[in-house]
Amino acid sequence: MADKKVLPGRQVPCQLCPLRKLKIFRPFTPEELAFVSTFKTGEVGVKAGAPLFLEGTSSAHLYTVLSGLAFRYKLLPDGRRQILNYCMPGDFIGLQGSVMGEMQHSVEALSDMVLCVFNREGLWRLFETHAGLSFDVTWLAARSEQMLDQQLLSVGRRSALERCAHLLLHLADRAAEVGLTRSRHTTRIPITQQHIADTLGLSLVHTNRTLGRLIRDRAIRWREQEFEILNRDRLAELAGEETLPNIVRPLL
Amino acid sequence: MADKKVLPGRQVPCQLCPLRKLKIFRPFTPEELAFVSTFKTGEVGVKAGAPLFLEGTSSAHLYTVLSGLAFRYKLLPDGRRQILNYCMPGDFIGLQGSVMGEMQHSVEALSDMVLCVFNREGLWRLFETHAGLSFDVTWLAARSEQMLDQQLLSVGRRSALERCAHLLLHLADRAAEVGLTRSRHTTRIPITQQHIADTLGLSLVHTNRTLGRLIRDRAIRWREQEFEILNRDRLAELAGEETLPNIVRPLL
């Protein structure tokens, strides 16, 4: 069983991309859509747990998540891990590598994924011929910087309880944006407590105890590597507000 | 005495910009230089301690630091502060606001500064007419994301001693890149221990004690709101390596 597997041919033409139906993505002009179609070179399927990028390597590829989840992280020489953020459908992966050459972080699939593949040369062509789309790329870079800012604020200045509440809210909101919720508040994100700990700069044990408090508070429910938000207001109160609005954003 | 003061007319024409002499910045083509000249609308002088941007406001401006230092930060409602990064000469400030509308962070001058001023419309014109420069803008955005990644790794996973060592090294390296050093290792950065604490997610008292250890180790010297690196290797050892290489980068 291969970790990474190139699917036979292109599966979903951009014209029919299911993500385009979501209202948080700004619509393409027909011309842009045509260009993006040529920009896309194919699709890849990736198994949960497989690496998409490894720190220190340079990759010729650029992906957009079609389905599934991943996370970006960095390691210290002795194995300590810091998760930087999560990649959800519609997110661009690998811009750093494409623009700057070498990756300074790793990316790993959290669930089985399907990714659209672009190549670097295409990105350059995009900048040369489509000012609107290049602006979009920059917009996306700025947005992910914003999310990092938030995350840094959390890790640096919030208590463990605040961090947990904030992260779960943030993840649930983002998942909802791209239609990853089953019912109103049930979010199925295949995440372990170890991931949460490594995201928030906490130890596994302490994360477990802190989530325990949220569970006893009936703010969330935790079930086999996924969670459900029971009391959003309570969580928001603990988190101290501060969530990103759902802005309409560009795709691809 | 006004905090912010618009200097009379343009002072330094881009052709003579002192930053362009530094070897870490990639040279412009004559055509790009001409365009950038029209993109720049003037200069502003700002006093140490003055705000450049406030979270939640939207600004029509975009700056490049000509001289002086600033820092980006976010506040929690109860006043806890997290410093996100430092802005040095050649850095772009305000891209988030220009691209996304509203600022999600504040920026404050650390020393007296001079800034080049651009406006949003100019940025759009840049994307429409200069693919190379728009790529540069994206490159800069990717680079600042990389620095945030590093910072997040530090705050989330390193000990207080490692964090301090890493930050001081990082600041000294960046300062050296843009010629802000007097002698080989003497870095004059007008920073207080409170700034360091807020950057690293530590308390002031603990930061003071940790710096004390570095001082007793003869790794650094601390003097009136500035520091000097005495033993770079020792510091790097404590920090656990991991510094960004000095890549040639675009300017403006």
Next chain:
DNA sequence: CGCGACCTTGAGTAGGCTCAATGCCGGTGG
């Protein structure tokens, strides 16, 4: 049935926090 991945809980420790006081220095106003 055994093993591995994940969650849970207990016990003891320590790194980092808060409160509090002191010293130093430069600026300001009487």
Next chain:
DNA sequence: CCACCGGCATTGAGCCTACTCAAGGTCGCG
């Protein structure tokens, strides 16, 4: 000229949040 004040660095004491070590439970899978 001096007293005062505010910003910054420093140090002590005690506490608490979060960490480490360790053991045990559950579940799914080969």
